[in-house]
Amino acid sequence: MKTHAKVVVIGGGVVGCSVLYHLAKGGWKDALLLERSELTSGSTWHAAGGMHTINGDPNVAKLQQYTIDLYKEIEDLSGQATGVHLTGGVMLAATQERLDWMKGIVAKGRYLGIEADLISPEEAHDIMPLLDPSYFVGAVKTVVDGHLDPSGVTHAYAKSARKLGASIETHCKVEALERRPDGWLVRTDKGDVIAEHVVNAGGLWAREVGRMVGLELPVLAMEHMYLITEDMPEVAEANAMTGGEVIHAIDFDGELYLRQERGGMLMGTYEKAGKPWSPRTTPWEFGHELLQPDIDRIAPSLEVGFEHFPAFQTAGIKQIINGPFTFAPDGNPLIGPVKGLPGFWCACGVMAGFSQGGGVGLALANWMIERDPGFDVFAMDVARFGDFATLAYTSAKVQENYARRFSIRFPNEELPAARPLKTTPIYDLLAGMGAQFGAAHGLEAALWYAPEGVSDRFSWRRSSDFDHVGAEARAVRDSVGVIEISGFAKYSVTGAGAAAWLDRMLACRIPARGRMALAPMLKADGRLIGDFTLARLAEEEFFIAGSGIAEDYHMRWFDQHLPGDGSVSVMAHGAGLVGLSIAGPNARRVLAKLADRDVSAQAFKFMDIARMDLGMAPALVGRVSFTGDLGYEIWMKPEYQRYIFTELMAAGAEFGIRPFGLRALNALRLEKNFGGWAREYRPVYTPYEADLGRFVALGKDADFIGKAAAADHKAEGGKMRLRAFVVQAKDADVIGDEPIWHDGAVVGWVTSGGYAHASQRSVAIGYVPRELAETDDGWQIELLGDRLAASLQRQPLFDANGSRMRA
């Protein structure tokens, strides 16, 4: 066995083999895969082998499409059959809500290039004769769907990788990992290997491999069952009638998937009462084994299946497979580098290895070789979870996710498992005022305030919160409102080299003492990797506020770029620093009643920041607000938050101060055309596309990361432009990921939207081609199957010249 390699990939399941193939293809031929048994010895060998392109997240859908397209390439290269059957598929809706959801899927497919068409239940029956159309209200026909041979695919990756120069050592268990100055010492039962990089593709044992480096990965295996029938005459008839195999079907409301398996059928289910497998540790002795089937657990789903697909009622059951496979709390993979562990990479938690394995391999190999995944992979990034994702949290979320695998998640639906976990000191005060909470990055945040007896009615359309969110938004515009902003990420950057380091990390000019600046952060390719508010508190002391869900993601980036001499330190405050914001024309009056300093318009200007006491409590106050109104962000230690909140409410009483939640904040920022991280601003857009070009200081002396590439982007112009639209909506508003049409063709996509209550307009923000970006006419936005007229909004609906914000 080799004793040195550039990279060691741990695990020879479909994911590890795909990573190895992509590394070798990308030029890292000195790559060694270590497998403790035979290839496919984890969850891979007993997979049902289904594959499809549809995914709720468009970025994951793109990588699924790539995966399926790849099978021909690896089959040709390796000479190993992959057993791919591209049968096409049908997704079935038994309710109107499901059909509405499917309309969104079809619409998204239009700009992703995924072919999918809405069809009637009868048309569904014509292409999948085993279903009873009377149970359904509609369906979607998909083209790129089917099944394959899991072992064939894995070996095709492995053989292709070998052909390109990579090595594989089976029956070689990695027992320990030790960090060395020059990389990793990989201790195996066949001897040691020194490697610059290590990839954890341990699948069912990903947690154990993580623990070798002190990492507790949020991964849990669930038992999963599918049955295979004896040959069925109805299958033979269907084959004769359609001239092909019975196509792949997903019956969402039955929570079932099915496909032909030889002369019979395979039916699998994500049952409600899902069962975790080996919740704390995965036994090393577990091999090519199956678990004992538990038919009672899946009986309720099967009963529905046998009704919806009556031929099953008389079919003999040949086999029930029960095997474990892993999930992360949100069901998406965990890939990427890990903060504080240079050269250690994750490629685990992949629950749909045959739809996603190729994309995971490509993105990870790009990331390792090019230092950038080359795609927008935030939905799969291991850094999207923080320390809140403990074993117990993961267990609760994975079980919820498994049970809801085929459930609709409405845009206004907050999932209940593992909550409340992180709360701030005013949680119960807000709850007492009717706050309806959602959780982001584990932290509870008020979404809106409901009167007694009212709560969210889940819907694709405007719902029970609409009028109340409207009242909150109007209260801000008319007088003053208060919102908790503890969910923002907050960082302190200090040390003798802080200013110089930030000048290189951020594309903006570094503000003067006591001032703030909007601060885009770029990657080497000149695209966005962050957008922050940067504040200078002293010569070498800075405070940064940014997206809460990206705190670990950004800390990893900061950490990777810190100078080794200790001259700069970055600290993420997490819930150790909490916040409140007041906004509206009376916000200054409220602040003035509490502040121990002059906060008049002249003394405390827009984008000023200062430490001050509010009543008896010390706070950091910045004059900025995401509402686009006169407003202030107030940061304090948690122990002062109740006091400051109570004082603000008392001081604001004479102005009718009202708490408002994140939904009203969304309504307010929309009418200012303000974008946000993870929606408008993502790592695939340049600042010029994202309308942040004015904050990029190409003229500053510092050679900030991405400067040269940004200059090129500016000169070249880029492909897309971020634009705002007013939509002629009726009873529903866009939420994001809807297609934008122009003159009868899909040309762009919505990144976010909603109803701007104070302006009384339905708003969409999204990307359109640069050459159309100044065109006024011909726009439509597709929502719930309708193409709604939309007008380009050149100016913000509210306070176009910013006079309120600067007042």
Ligand SMILES: Cc1cc2nc3c(=O)[nH]c(=O)nc-3n(C[C@H](O)[C@H](O)[C@H](O)COP(=O)(O)OP(=O)(O)OC[C@H]3O[C@@H](n4cnc5c(N)ncnc54)[C@H](O)[C@@H]3O)c2cc1C
């Ligand atoms: C019943 C069932 C049906 C499924 N149906 C489908 C489907 O239809 N479509 C689909 O896309 N997915 C399906 N899946 C999921 C699919 O199987 C997984 O997504 C996929 O197998 C994950 O592959 P992996 O490589 O990440 O992990 P694994 O297959 O678990 O591979 C990990 C490998 O790492 C090795 N390893 C671990 N630790 C070490 C170590 N320390 N040293 C050396 N080697 C190590 C293991 O021996 C193993 O071979 C199904 C799963 C089950 C159980």
